[in-house]
Amino acid sequence: MSSMKVRLGMIGALSLTVAACGSDADDDDEVTAYCVNQNTYQSDGSYQVIDDDYCDDDGYHGSHGGYFWYYGGAYKGSRIYKGTTVKPKGAHITTTSGKTLQRGGFGSRSSSGG
Template sequence: MSSSTVKVGMVGVLSLTVAACSSGNDVTARCVDRSSYQSDGSYRVIDDDYCDDGRYYGSHGGYFWYYGGTSRGSRIYKGTTVKPKDAHISTPSGKTIQRGGFGSRSSSGG
């Protein structure tokens, strides 16, 4: 009986550890238009489909995911273009870009 108690206890500890690692780093990604950059460091947020469909123009691509940041109206600033590792990344509409924690993977382009 004591061995089953130990097993149940270990499963509970492991579950809490995995939950803590995977849920602690949530990041929001927004699709932005590179040509909309302004001197305050902000970009215009556009529909996610532009980033998902791989619609690019010019030599460096016109649309990309912008991670984190602060939104003000239809603009976002103080974020990064570098995709965070080991983070759960999703869009404001709820689409998952990357699952956080162990075994993270990308589920859309960017």
């Protein structure tokens, strides 16, 4: 009976470790952020990629009015799909123009822009 408790305890601890490690992007993950306009959404799940200045707080539009960063995904033509609107934690994120939005690494929280 006690050996069963030990096994269950080990399985529980292992599960917590795997869950904690898998929740953030790896330290070496490189992710590209694409600026998109929500009004360009199509039924295939894609958005039209537009100039970074529309999403960049330092640019002339800022991250307001339906413009937002779309992370990762597959770029085809001038459209992006199969990415996410949620900023990946722990990844090094750069825009298509080369600006760093977030530095990778454990516990990274720094960001600039939208």
